[in-house]
Amino acid sequence: MSGTALAWLVGLATLAGLDLVSVLQGLWSRPLVVGTGSGLLVGDVETGLRVGALLELFALDVVPVGAARYPDFGAATAAAVLYAAGGEWTATLGAASGIGLALAIAAGATIPAVRRWNARTVRRHGERLAAGDPAAVRGVHLACLGHDATRSLGLAAAWIGIAGLLRAFHLRPDPELGGLLSTVCLGGGVWSAAHGATISAPGGGRRAVAAAGLAMGVVLVVV
């Protein structure tokens, strides 16, 4: 894999990290989008889609609300795709998704750290902010944006570096174990998505609607 492709992958993962909270909050940080983009960049779209879709099932149970702690799937998904790319996906899907999950949970722990870093910056400029100094408002906000950019870039480089090392040392499961791990991950992903689809119901009725969707999906598959 070329250095240029890896640099683009780090760029994509950094963008995903920023999208989670600080910039846009579109769908750039979603595993499905990052997985697809990473697959394109590493030249294995099939693996990117498969890994991205499976990690997306886990992400569907996450609500990124205010002070809540949640995983950061962006760089973790890029690393998982890099790890799995170029192999038989049925053998690497589970291991890659497990790596992605672990890295996403670990990355989530960096968000409170950045918020505390932001708070220190705000406190340092407290007097100017209280006096309504517009330059202080701009400066503090852009500095905090820099904090998250640093976090996102650092995570992207670290996680992709880890995935690169695992690839370099051929640390992949044999097909039998890999298949078993993939099956476990699919079960966990379905659990997570089913939970997300049913628990966050405004009022009642969402469980019944989700069950109707499930039934229609089964019919679609059978037909």
Added chain:
Amino acid sequence: VSIGFWRAAARLMVLQASWTYERLQGIGIGFVSLPLLSPLRPDAGRYRAAVARSVEYFNAHPYLAGIAVGAGVRAELDGVPEARIRRLKTALAGPLGAMGDQLFWIGVVPAVLGALLVGIARGGGVAVVAVGLAVYLAVRLAVTAWALRTGLAAGLEVASALKASGLAGQVRRVGYQAGFAVGLALPVLVAWYGEAGLRFAWAAAGTGTLAGVVAGLLRRRLPSARRVTLLTLLAVIVGRWALA
């Protein structure tokens, strides 16, 4: 619509960059408000007082925070007393946060992603993701601009404007669409993995669905699926190693 409006709308895209546990979105709201408060610049005292108020504690859903920014700026420009401006922001924070979370994080986002998963599993590939992303971003930008415009136009009457928009009425409908889309996606996606060679896909999916429903009924009294999956993966690896 002024240049200041579009600068503020663009700044709303990075609203949460300075989120802290003390002021939540406060600094971001101030950063967004600056271009809109510029008509007050000739009166330095009034301008600085308005900027200082804009960076105080505030939180709302990032897509709808423009409503509060617009309403707050309109009130500042109209010379509304500061106590009323603070009451306005306090009154807006809760509803805009709760409604936005329900509408977007728990509604639109899973609905779109459920549809994308179905599209991929039915062979749509990269094109499905690209189109879905583009449509979602267009909606995101449109909602942001609408929110800011609504707040600026309504000022203190923003509650009536929000009610008239019918946004709250969409919450339940979008929630149902999300539940349906994710429910539909699960078997289609499992078939996609199973037909391509993943063994025991349906058994895994059946177990997962049952666990998800039980966990939903127990209301989060179980550990998350993410942690259980990671522990199971470790157990499988260690078990295999021990048997070998």
